[in-house]
Amino acid sequence: xxxxxxxxxxxxxxxxxxxxxxxxxxxxxxxxxxxxxxxxxxxxxxxxxxxxxxxxxxxxxxxxxxxxxxxxxxxxxxxxxxxxxxxxxxxxxxxxxxxxxxxxxxxxxxxxxxxxxxxxxxxxxxxxxxxxxxxxxxxxxxxxxxxxxxxxxxxxxxxxxxxxxxxxxxxxxxxxxxxxxxxxxxxxxxxxxxxxxxxxxxxxxxxxxxxxxxxxxxxxxxxxxxxxxxxxxxxxxxxxxxxxxxxxxxxxxxxxxxxxxxxxxxxxxxxxxxxxxxxxxxxxxxxxxxxxxxxxxxxxxxxxxxxxxxxxxxxxxxxxxxxxxxxxxxxxxxxxxxxxx
Numbered sequence: 001x002x003x004x005x006x007x008x009x010x011x012x013x014x015x016x017x018x019x020x021x022x023x024x025x026x027x028x029x030x031x032x033x034x035x036x037x038x039x040x041x042x043x044x045x046x047x048x049x050x051x052x053x054x055x056x057x058x059x060x061x062x063x064x065x066x067x068x069x070x071x072x073x074x075x076x077x078x079x080x081x082x083x084x085x086x087x088x089x090x091x092x093x094x095x096x097x098x099x100x101x102x103x104x105x106x107x108x109x110x111x112x113x114x115x116x117x118x119x120x121x122x123x124x125x126x127x128x129x130x131x132x133x134x135x136x137x138x139x140x141x142x143x144x145x146x147x148x149x150x151x152x153x154x155x156x157x158x159x160x161x162x163x164x165x166x167x168x169x170x171x172x173x174x175x176x177x178x179x180x181x182x183x184x185x186x187x188x189x190x191x192x193x194x195x196x197x198x199x200x201x202x203x204x205x206x207x208x209x210x211x212x213x214x215x216x217x218x219x220x221x222x223x224x225x226x227x228x229x230x231x232x233x234x235x236x237x238x239x240x241x242x243x244x245x246x247x248x249x250x251x252x253x254x255x256x257x258x259x260x261x262x263x264x265x266x267x268x269x270x271x272x273x274x275x276x277x278x279x280x281x282x283x284x285x286x287x288x289x290x291x292x293x294x295x296x297x298x299x300x301x302x303x304x305x306x307x308x309x310x311x312x313x314x315x316x317x318x319x320x321x322x323x324x325x326x327x328x329x330x331x332x333x334x335x336x337x338x339x340x341x
Contacts, residue, residue: 002029002111006118010121014045015127022077023047029116039110044072044090055084055270056129058121058148061091062139063102069094075141080263084270085128089117091144098180102173104166105144106179106195118151123154129296134158134269138257139222140169145197146211153208156269156280160214160257161222164230166197170221203243204233210242211274212265216257217249220263241277264288312315 005028008067013027023046030040057074074088093103094112107113133155137145142162149157163169166177174188182194193195202283203211215227227245234240246265250258268284 003118003264004116006030007043008119008123009115009122015124018047020049020051023049027120029111035326038096038108041092041093041095041111043113043116045101045120046074046077048077048086049128050083050085053083053085054129056087056124056128056130056133057081057084057266057270058087058089058133058135058145060089060105060137060141060148062137062141064091064094066099066101069101074274075131075137078126078266081270084134085130087121087124089120093177093181094139096180098176100173100176100180101178102140104140104163104197104272105147106166106191106197109183111195112195113204114147114151117148121148121152122159123166125199132270132275133264136262137162138262138267139163139255143199147196147202149209149211150202150207154275156212156275158212158214158262158265158269160262161216161219161255162199162213162226163222164199164226165201166191168225168229188203193316198230200233203230204237206237207234207239207242210277210280211244212269212280213243213245214257214265215245215247216252216261217247218253219255219257222255223247244277244281 007027010029011027014027018025024044025047026042026044027041057078061073061075064073065224072090072092074090077086077088089105091103091105092111093106093108094101096103096108102222103115108309121133123131133149133152135145135149135155135157136159137143140159140163141161143164143166143308145157145159146162146164149155166174171188174191178185178188185191185194192201196202201287213227215223217223231245234243248261250256250261252258264284266288266289268280272280272283
């Protein structure tokens with residue numbers, strides 16, 4: 001059984017031994033005397049530690065190739081953000097057996113991933129004297145970034161084409177995750193009752209973070225099924241101005257999102273003098289007007305650590321499109337037909 005006390009103790013030990021530069025480590029969630037099971041999986045982290053940095057960027061990945069997900073899945077580090085500490089996390093639920101490739105960092109039966117990560121990021125902020133935390137993700141990683149940023153007042157979430165409620169995503173993909181990770185549930189909508197699966201309701205109840213919500217106009221599904229319900233959920237709230245919606249078209253139809261869509265927003269989130277919407281907008285505008293070209297934000301793959309799968313927004317989008325096609329090929333099954341309804 002997962003133990004928060006054990007997890008925190010093990011995490012603190014790991015953080016105390018990290019060296020400047022790139023680190024990869026696992027944090028156990030159970031004692032050595034306890035048998036390891038699906039309710040006590042380790043959580044895998046990669047950290048690029050910059051001594052003295054007061055900014056921390058947390059990147060959360062989207063879909064993963066089911067054939068490779070057991071190795072650990074990480075977004076790459078952004079070379080343009082060398083002045084901040086960067087943290088990448090591999091979704092522990094991808095270690096659960098099953099024919100699925102996305103888990104939204106929402107956990108599985110007996111394993112509360114959202115709570116464990118909330119505590120992990122709080123411990124990192126304390127250990128490294130971080131003054132500003134930015135959560136970044138696209139698609140399923142965008143959902144997780146919204147969820148984790150909400151739990152840290154004053155943080156910034158930069159998200160691209162995110163899902164905002166898991167049950168409103170493509171039904172076959174959600175059903176595959178539900179059947180593997182929450183086998184006692186009968187319907188996708190039941191996820192709302194067992195884990196953090198609805199950011200619309202979460203933010204609709206109020207929030208104290210700042211959100212940069214980047215939405216491609218070429219992605220009809222996410223615009224209709226996720227962005228519009230999220231906007232409706234926060235409409236009328238006093239905090240609604242703390243969500244900056246940025247919709248644009250980058251020549252891509254579907255779920256794709258190029259680096260240029262979010263590169264300047266990430267940089268602005270790091271260097272903006274404050275986390276107020278006005279300062280963030282002004283900083284982003286200044287970056288966009290500069291003469292230099294948009295920096296290459298492509299994740300880098302460490303030669304010494306070839307096993308992890310490095311992703312960016314485009315990779316995640318291609319994977320999810322492939323997963324959708326694979327799932328649609330199974331729509332003749334009774335369960336899939338029920339979910340599609």
